[in-house]
Amino acid sequence: MRRHLFATAALAAALCASTTWAKAPAGVIDLATQTVPAAIGTDPTPDPQHPARMAVLHIPTGARSGHPVEINGVAYLAAGAGPHPTLLLLHGLPGNEKNLDLAQAVRRAGWNVVTMNYRGSWGSPGSFRFANNPEDAAAALAYLRDPAHAQDLGIDTWHLVIAGHSMGAWAATQAAAKDGKLAGLILISMGDMGIVAHLPHDKLVALTADNREALDGVTAESMAKDLETHAEAFATGPLAPALAGTPLLALTSDDGLASHTDALVASIRAHGGTGITTGHAATDHGWSDHRIALEAAVINWLRKLGG
Numbered sequence: 001m002r003r004h005l006f007a008t009a010a011l012a013a014a015l016c017a018s019t020t021w022a023k024a025p026a027g028v029i030d031l032a033t034q035t036v037p038a039a040i041g042t043d044p045t046p047d048p049q050h051p052a053r054m055a056v057l058h059i060p061t062g063a064r065s066g067h068p069v070e071i072n073g074v075a076y077l078a079a080g081a082g083p084h085p086t087l088l089l090l091h092g093l094p095g096n097e098k099n100l101d102l103a104q105a106v107r108r109a110g111w112n113v114v115t116m117n118y119r120g121s122w123g124s125p126g127s128f129r130f131a132n133n134p135e136d137a138a139a140a141l142a143y144l145r146d147p148a149h150a151q152d153l154g155i156d157t158w159h160l161v162i163a164g165h166s167m168g169a170w171a172a173t174q175a176a177a178k179d180g181k182l183a184g185l186i187l188i189s190m191g192d193m194g195i196v197a198h199l200p201h202d203k204l205v206a207l208t209a210d211n212r213e214a215l216d217g218v219t220a221e222s223m224a225k226d227l228e229t230h231a232e233a234f235a236t237g238p239l240a241p242a243l244a245g246t247p248l249l250a251l252t253s254d255d256g257l258a259s260h261t262d263a264l265v266a267s268i269r270a271h272g273g274t275g276i277t278t279g280h281a282a283t284d285h286g287w288s289d290h291r292i293a294l295e296a297a298v299i300n301w302l303r304k305l306g307g
Helices: 009-014 100-108 132-145 147-153 167-179 201-209 220-229 237-243 258-270 291-305
Strands: 053-061 069-077 084-090 112-116 155-165 184-188 248-253 276-281
Touching (some): 069 100, 069 132, 084 100, 084 132, 100 291, 132 147, 155 291, 167 184, 201 220, 248 258
Parallel strands (some): 084 112, 155 184, 184 248
């Protein structure tokens, strides 16, 4: 397995919800002293009538481009009659770390969790393009809100939260800003592709060359040019006004990328955003030795949000 996207700090440095929910949490999480929820280490009581289950999804996307496909998704469905609040969890580039331990822990805490693979990644049809990723996230949200799918999967469509790791956090930010109806946004060690796009060309090619396994229809050079061409459109800073009303959990690590998240948080606050919770861990991009701390931070925040 190659390194996670942006795992080399030196390279990185070169560069609403319904009224029944609680008030958006805000503040700073001390990851070392936070309460560890029981759901991290304890299975829920089995519910024979409404057991936890998994469902394979085929999510339509790409119609706007004229090349419609159905991308792969998996729903980790919580036990109980439901409907349940639901978390859409996006992976990074290329997605070696999919945070499925986080998905399972959040499900044990009573949430549904949906994962997906963008077009051209990990067996999903189509060609990989950075601009497709937020569109695919939006398509997944539309799929989950469809009344038939929501009923079948036990989804509380008023209580949808989107989360992402690395590039997935960037895609989640883009999708959340355009959506405007999400109950929350979670960023885990975000890599802002609008910032990454400004790396020198040779370093950008080296970065994409080391992070394109399991991606179809691309070369390192084409990925670098894709980023450079869309640098302005990919920036998250201009999205701050649209995100000011969305509860935000922003988690950073010692991967050289914390400034990406810090800049967005500062911009959202400058536009009146107050429902912001932050936390920082002295760990790597993949949170390799802070997995329980990550799970605890997410579950505790979701519970304060009202789930």
